[in-house]
Amino acid sequence: MNEYAQHEHHDFLNAAQQALADPPLQEALVRLTSTLMAGNRRGYAALADSDALRSHAKRIKEHALAHLDRYLEQLEAAVQKNGGHVHWASNSEEARQIILDIARKTNTRRIVKSKSMTSEEIHLNPALEAAGIEVTETDFGEFIIQLAGERPSHIVAPALHHTRESIARVLSKHSGETLPEEPQALAKAGRRLLREKFARADMGISGVNFAIAETGSIAIISNEGNARLTTTCPRIHVALMGIEKVLPRWIDLPVFLKLLARAASGQSLSVYTSIITGPRRPGEMDGPEEFHLVLLDNGRSRVLATPFRESLQCIRCGACLNACPVYRRIGGHAYGGVYSGPIGSILTPLYDSVADNPHLPHASSLCGACQAACPVKINIPQMLIGLRELQTHEKGKSRLEKWAYQLSATVLRRPWLYRLALRCARLVLRPLARNGWLRRLPGPGAAWTSARDFPAPAVRSFRERWPTLD
Amino acid sequence: MKVSLLVTCLGDALFPDVGVATVRLLRRLGVAVDFPEAQTCCGQPHFNSGYHDDARELARHTLRTFDNGQTVVVPSGSCAAMIKLEYPHLFHDDPVWRSRAEDMARRTHELSDFLVNVLGVEDVGARHEGKVTYHMACHLRGLGLLTEPERLLTRVKGLEYVKLERADECCGFGGSFAVRYPGISGAMVQDKASLIEKASVSAVVATDAGCLMNIAGCLRRRGSSVQALHLAQVLEKT
Numbered sequence: 172m173n174e175y176a177q178h179e180h181h182d183f184l185n186a187a188q189q190a191l192a193d194p195p196l197q198e199a200l201v202r203l204t205s206t207l208m209a210g211n212r213r214g215y216a217a218l219a220d221s222d223a224l225r226s227h228a229k230r231i232k233e234h235a236l237a238h239l240d241r242y243l244e245q246l247e248a249a250v251q252k253n254g255g256h257v258h259w260a261s262n263s264e265e266a267r268q269i270i271l272d273i274a275r276k277t278n279t280r281r282i283v284k285s286k287s288m289t290s291e292e293i294h295l296n297p298a299l300e301a302a303g304i305e306v307t308e309t310d311f312g313e314f315i316i317q318l319a320g321e322r323p324s325h326i327v328a329p330a331l332h333h334t335r336e337s338i339a340r341v342l343s344k345h346s347g348e349t350l351p352e353e354p355q356a357l358a359k360a361g362r363r364l365l366r367e368k369f370a371r372a373d374m375g376i377s378g379v380n381f382a383i384a385e386t387g388s389i390a391i392i393s394n395e396g397n398a399r400l401t402t403t404c405p406r407i408h409v410a411l412m413g414i415e416k417v418l419p420r421w422i423d424l425p426v427f428l429k430l431l432a433r434a435a436s437g438q439s440l441s442v443y444t445s446i447i448t449g450p451r452r453p454g455e456m457d458g459p460e461e462f463h464l465v466l467l468d469n470g471r472s473r474v475l476a477t478p479f480r481e482s483l484q485c486i487r488c489g490a491c492l493n494a495c496p497v498y499r500r501i502g503g504h505a506y507g508g509v510y511s512g513p514i515g516s517i518l519t520p521l522y523d524s525v526a527d528n529p530h531l532p533h534a535s536s537l538c539g540a541c542q543a544a545c546p547v548k549i550n551i552p553q554m555l556i557g558l559r560e561l562q563t564h565e566k567g568k569s570r571l572e573k574w575a576y577q578l579s580a581t582v583l584r585r586p587w588l589y590r591l592a593l594r595c596a597r598l599v600l601r602p603l604a605r606n607g608w609l610r611r612l613p614g615p616g617a618a619w620t621s622a623r624d625f626p627a628p629a630v631r632s633f634r635e636r637w638p639t640l641d
Numbered sequence: 642m643k644v645s646l647l648v649t650c651l652g653d654a655l656f657p658d659v660g661v662a663t664v665r666l667l668r669r670l671g672v673a674v675d676f677p678e679a680q681t682c683c684g685q686p687h688f689n690s691g692y693h694d695d696a697r698e699l700a701r702h703t704l705r706t707f708d709n710g711q712t713v714v715v716p717s718g719s720c721a722a723m724i725k726l727e728y729p730h731l732f733h734d735d736p737v738w739r740s741r742a743e744d745m746a747r748r749t750h751e752l753s754d755f756l757v758n759v760l761g762v763e764d765v766g767a768r769h770e771g772k773v774t775y776h777m778a779c780h781l782r783g784l785g786l787l788t789e790p791e792r793l794l795t796r797v798k799g800l801e802y803v804k805l806e807r808a809d810e811c812c813g814f815g816g817s818f819a820v821r822y823p824g825i826s827g828a829m830v831q832d833k834a835s836l837i838e839k840a841s842v843s844a845v846v847a848t849d850a851g852c853l854m855n856i857a858g859c860l861r862r863r864g865s866s867v868q869a870l871h872l873a874q875v876l877e878k879t
Contacts, residue, residue, distance in 0.1 A: 188824050496811045500828050534822065536815025536829070537689060538779035559691030576687055580695035583650070583681040584702050593654050608861055618820045622827025623858035626655045633653040633660035637676050640664055 181507030183530035190501040195334055200499050203331050207493040210437020211544050217439065218429065228430055229547045231423050232484040236475060242384040242417045243466060249387025253449030255462035263293035266467050270295065270376070270409055271302055273463055277407050279304060279373040283365075285391070285398035286310035287378030288326055288487055289411050289467060292509045295376070307368040309397040311361050318345045324503030326489035326510060327435050332502055365397070375401035375459070379412035380486070381427055382464070385420045388448040389464065392431055392441045399445050408450070408459040413467050415483040427486060427546075434546035435488040470522045479554055482517050484547045491541035491551060497534055506531065513541040513551045520558050526565045532558035590634070597628040643673040644712045644755070647703075649720045650682040651850035659850065662877040663716045663752060666767075669879075670760060674714075679706045685723040689816050693731065700728050704741050712759070713749040716873050717849045718780035721751035726783065751781070752873060753789035753848060764796040767876045771843040773797075774805040776812060776833065776856060778849040790848055790872050797875060803840045807832075812847075814855040830859040837867055844868040846875055 190196055215221035235242055247257040260266035274282070282304055284290065296317070299306045308317040312330035316323060319341045323329030330338070339352040342360055350360050377398055381390040389410050391398045402408050418424060424446075432438040451458030475483060492498045492512030503511035507528070508519030516531040532555045541551040562568055582588045603609055604627035612620045619625055644667065648660040664674050684699030703724070707713050715721040728742035756762050775794055781787070795802050813819060813829025833856060837845045845860075845867055847853050857869035 184822075187822070191824050191828055496813070496829050497822075497825055500825055532691075533818065534825070536779070536811045536813060536818045536826070538811035538815065539783050540779070540809075540811065543782060556689060556691065559689070560693050561691070563691045563693075572690075573692070576690060576692040576695050580684075580687055580692070580698050583684075583699055586679045586681055589650075589681045596654070608858070610862075615820055618823040619858075621823045622819075622862070623830060623855060624861045625858055626854050628654050629657045631657065633648045633657035634676070634678060636657055636661060637678075640661060 181528075183505060183507060183534065186505035186507065187501040187534075190505050195337075196332055196502055197500070199332060199334055200502050203325075203328060204493040204499045207328070207436050207489070208544070211434055211490050211493065212437075214433030214437035214439070218433070221433075224426065224429060225546055225548050228426050229484060231418065231426060232547055235417055235419055236415065236480060236483055238419075239414065239417070239472075239475065242419055243414055245384040246382055246387060246417050246464075247466075249384065250449070250462075250464050251387075253387045253462075254452070255387065255449045255464055258463060258465045259468075260465055261468045263467070263469050266293045266411065266465055266469070267295060267298040269465055270411070271298065273407065273409055273461075274299070274302065274304060274374060277373065277461065279407060281305045281307075281368070281372045282374045282376055283307050283309050283368050283372040283401050283405065284313075284376045285378065285393060285401040286313050286329070287376065287411055288323070288509065289378050289413050290376065291323060292413075292469065293411070293467065295411075307365070307372075309365050309368065309395075309401055310393070311358065311395060311397075314361060314365065315341055318342070322504065322509075324511065325492055326487050326512070326514075328489065332504065369400045369404045372401075372405040374407040374409060375403075375405040376409045376411065377402050379410050379416050379464075380431065381424055382412055382417045383419075383421055383424060384417050386448060388421075388446050390424060390428070391445045391447070392428075392443070393445070394438075394442045396443050399443055402445060402447055403457045403459070406459055407461045407463070408447070409463045409465060410447075411465045411467060413469070414471050415485075430546040431486055431488050434486075434490040434544065474521055477521075478557055479517065479521055481549055482514070482521065482554060484549055485514055485518075486546060488546055490544040490546065491549075494540040494544035495535070496538065496540065497536065501534075506534075513555070514549070517551065517554050517558065525558060525561050526567050529562065529567070532556075532562065593628065593632055597630075600627050601630070603627070642671070642712070642760075643675065644714045645707055645709060646674050646676050647680060647683070647707065647713050647715045647720065647724075647749070648676065649715065649717045649850060651854065652716060655854060656850050656871065659716055659853075659871040659873055662871065662873040663714070666765065666873055666877040667714065669877075670756075670762060670765060672760070675711075677706045677709070683720045683723045685720060685727075686816050688723065688727055688731070697731055700731055700742065701738065704728070704738070704745055707745055707748075708741070711748065712755070713745065714752055714755045715749060716752045716871060717851075718751045718778045718784060718786065719849050719851060721749055721754070722780040722783050724749045751784060751786060751848065753781075753793055754784065754786050756876075757789040757792060763792045765793065765876045766879055767796075768798040768800075768879055769844075769875050770799040772801045772803050772841065773844045773846055773875065774803045774837060774840045774842045775808060776805060776837070776845055776847045776852060777809040778847055778852050779809075779811050781848060782809060790846070793872065793876060794846060800875070803842050805840055805845070806836045812852050812855050814849075814851040816851065819855065826855075830855050831863075834859045834863055834865065838863075838865055842867060844870050844875075846870050846872050848872045 688696035
């Protein structure tokens with residue numbers, strides 16, 4: 172297992188069970204995902220033709236991915252023309268080293284970061300801290316989980332698993348004062364603590380929501396304004412992006428700006444949309460002296476060449492998490508990887524290992540709510556089934572399960588065997604039933620009856636009734 | 642008009658009343674129904690679990706069984722979705738079987754789809770006394786059948802239609818999902834049952850045997866008096 176997954180031997184079943192038995196977490200999950208999901212529906216409904224716009228966005232992504240090499244080189248040339256530096260990282264270790272080198276060359280002691288899932292993916296903070304650099308997350312949610320020593324449990328709402336009480340505890344401990352369990356007071360305290368960090372930082376590290384090949388610009392979406400401070404106050408700005416984030420043209424950007432915030436929360440636009448084209452120019456009042464763009468592959472070009480290419484269209488809005496009835500009950504940490512929810516169940520096996528993540532592709536009822544919420548209509552259920560198919564060829568897969576499916580297919584292909592099997596099932600199960608229902612099933616069926624009754628096979632099947640049906 | 646009934650394996654074995662109601666309803670609407678007796682299972686459980694070779698075997702069996710060129714009516718959104726959306730995909734690199742799959746995909750209709758979009762009927766002349774709510778099966782979303790069952794139900798005489806909160810949220814069935822993750826699936830169906838009870842209805846209607854066995858099984862376990870019925874069972878009665 173490589174470092175993509177956070178925990179070795181992540182125990183999905185235990186983590187899920189723990190989450191289900193955690194009432195404050197359950198309450199937080201329902202409250203936040205319901206609000207965000209209602210926003211998603213409202214947001215799409217407010218567009219003249221959200222379906223057409225989403226299809227258009229998907230086509231742009233398909234095109235950009237089909238010509239990724241060309242657009243990345245165009246992006247590189249444009250960024251350099253604007254006075255920026257471009258670095259190519261084939262994996263997370265290279266990306267960390269590139270950023271550490273920039274920090275060393277620029278004599279960086281303090282770093283502020285705006286929210287970046289990609290930096291979570293490469294485990295950047297521990298590497299920077301090990302080099303003696305002070306790193307501060309400036310997205311309020313990220314700040315809280317950094318202080319608490321945790322990982323994000325949601326792509327856009329990283330501290331979703333926290334309550335105002337637990338946030339007050341974390342912030343009070345950090346600041347050495349007793350803060351009230353009141354959202355406004357807590358936000359104010361966070362702001363005070365963070366402003367100081369912005370003022371003293373040498374380097375700001377941001378993610379990238381979209382990069383425009385045509386102009387060499389990057390777009391960063393945020394709600395708190397921390398991304399703008401991160402990218403303008405410090406001397407150095409390092410932006411880290413997965414290579415799939417590139418868009419061909421300037422006019423492609425509004426398509427995604429219209430969709431991203433709507434999909435995530437129902438906002439027509441997020442509060443801050445920063446578009447950055449190179450470092451500070453002569454005569455400008457603010458902006459960094461140096462602008463570095465780090466292009467991260469980390470398995471993406473490998474996935475590009477597989478039937479799972481569609482997963483690279485993801486714009487990290489988190490809508491599939493909010494829509495997912497499984498995520499809404501077990502939360503993000505249960506998934507074990509950097510990315511959670513339905514998209515995480517695809518990304519973690521793809522980028523970590525299919526064999527080491529046996530549960531994730533199955534942790535879905537395939538209800539399709541994720542695809543319905545996705546701004547680029549990623550067919551997540553189809554990819555989950557594709558991963559399940561890959562698993563059946565893995566060595567670790569249960570022989571018994573394989574054999575059971577094979578046997579059932581053999582039976583179901585022969586109507587006479589099917590009828591016989593049906594009769595046997597009826598013979599065994601019918602005597603155990605009360606009013607046609609079973610309270611307990613034997614074998615693997617016990618899992619079913621742990622939560623609900625099971626219908627006993629009917630006294631006469633449909634095919635037995637058909638000949639005399641009036 | 643003549644159609645072939647694909648009753649589904651769950652319908653055949655566990656809920657034969659649903660098949661019977663479907664046949665009676667269709668006959669009442671002037672549709673002749675036949676039942677190709679070689680039919681067994683469409684292969685969806687195998688497909689969803691990743692056993693695509695086994696799924697292809699069952700798909701071929703189903704395609705042979707329904708090779709009569711007739712319209713196929715399925716009282717199940719998930720089996721209809723398997724045939725309409727997945728069969729062509731399963732045979733994407735097999736020109737002969739792919740064209741047979743595409744042909745059957747075109748001819749196959751989930752029951753509410755057939756009634757509303759093929760027959761063009763919304764008022765089927767049914768009567769059902771009492772307050773009824775409706776759970777939307779996930780595969781109807783996949784098939785784009787977002788309003789059809791509701792349109793049929795609201796035309797039933799005597800029926801007082803109550804909208805279900807979070808009606809389109811999965812009940813937690815998901816085939817093998819319910820057995821692999823009984824904790825998560827159980828939490829989902831318990832929530833569904835609570836919302837159904839909150840609607841204070843005498844019956845909840847669904848369009849799939851999977852949802853029905855899950856929801857009805859949970860309602861029974863909770864000692865609830867709410868009946869879980871298939872859409873065909875409500876539409877059949879006059």
